[in-house]
Amino acid sequence: MLTTASSPPPTSTTGRRSCVSSAIVAETVRGSHTLKIDGYSRAKATVRNGRFVQSVLFSAGGHDWVISAASTAKDDVLAEFSFSVLDKYGNPAPGYTCTSNGVRVFSTKGYISWATDKFIKIADFEGSPLITADDRVTIRCDVTVIKGFCPQESEVQRKFVVVPPGNLDRHLGDLFENMDGAYVKFEVGEERFSAHRCVLAARSCVFKAELFGAMKARHGDKPIKVEDMEASVFKSLLHFVYTDSLPEMEDDQLEEHAADVVLVQHFLVAADRYNVERLKLMCEERLCEHIDSDMVASSLALAEQHSCHGLKEACFQFLVSPSNLEKMMASDGFEHLKSSCPSVLKELITS
Known part of the structure; x- marks a missing residue:
């Protein structure tokens, strides 16, 4: 004690x-x-x-x-x-x-x-x-x-x-683990996940529209297919919906700094897709703390595509340095940034 x-x-x-x-x-x-x-x-x-x-x-x-x-x-x-x-x-x-x-x-x-x-x-x-x-x-x-x-x-x-x-998050976490009374099914790749309709609707307006709105009739009782998302990322999203926290990552998932950043980028995309604002801001904050020459191009593209204004400003501040800008232009992510977000490059040059 x-x-x-x-x-x-x-x-x-x-x-x-x-x-x-x-x-x-x-x-x-x-x-x-x-x-x-x-x-x-x-x-x-x-x-x-x-x-x-x-x-x-x-x-x-x-x-x-x-x-x-x-x-x-x-x-x-x-x-x-x-x-x-x-x-x-x-x-x-x-x-x-x-x-x-x-x-x-x-x-x-x-x-x-x-x-x-x-x-x-x-x-x-x-x-x-x-x-x-x-x-x-x-x-x-x-x-x-x-x-x-x-x-x-x-x-x-x-x-x-x-x-x-308060221990509401712990109780909901237990509910997430055992899934008693969960009737909603999701199909993500080869995996299936169960969830509670009311919990999802309370935490995300996107889930609410999907489960109670006009989209409900389209799905019926069949599993809802989730495209363009890894099963592990969707599972982590559900974990956050129930507990307001991300699960601890295994050591082999975060062996390198770059792997950690890429995983957080995936979480941010999922949070934006389902309008889980707090998770999105948590991911944005983490990415702001881990900007380097290798990852800044992909983070900048992500910031532009998902309206992450704080992350965008942090990337711009990092690229004020000519040496950082030069390294970014030689990185693997630069070509993707140039093709997917040409407007942000113009803004960078004029800023």
């Missing part, structure tokens, strides 16, 4: 307190710390129930903090915090974040440990891709300290009920 505290734990954990809302405006200072647990399986086997793994000290808001240990705070501290399990890209994994649900009082007379009592179920966590192939788990703690206000006894109240973080 992970805990955060501003004083050593007493023999009793009663009297947990939370600060009620206040009209006082105070300065806030934020800090964070990343805890990496190498050898998760070994740690799980050797750390007995009720014990904990302890981080090093980190500073936030003028106070020292540790995860599952004590701070050197001498006075009461108002703070709010969250714990997030990070994915392979260093981002908080959807559904794996626990927050303090508001400002809490960290006192030399008390000990806060309830915040993570129901962080993650072991079965759910160990069934996720968040434990890396080399048995590593990464957790980030964010602490926001409220400065300039000292809470009094009359300004705090007991915390009798703790509301856990």
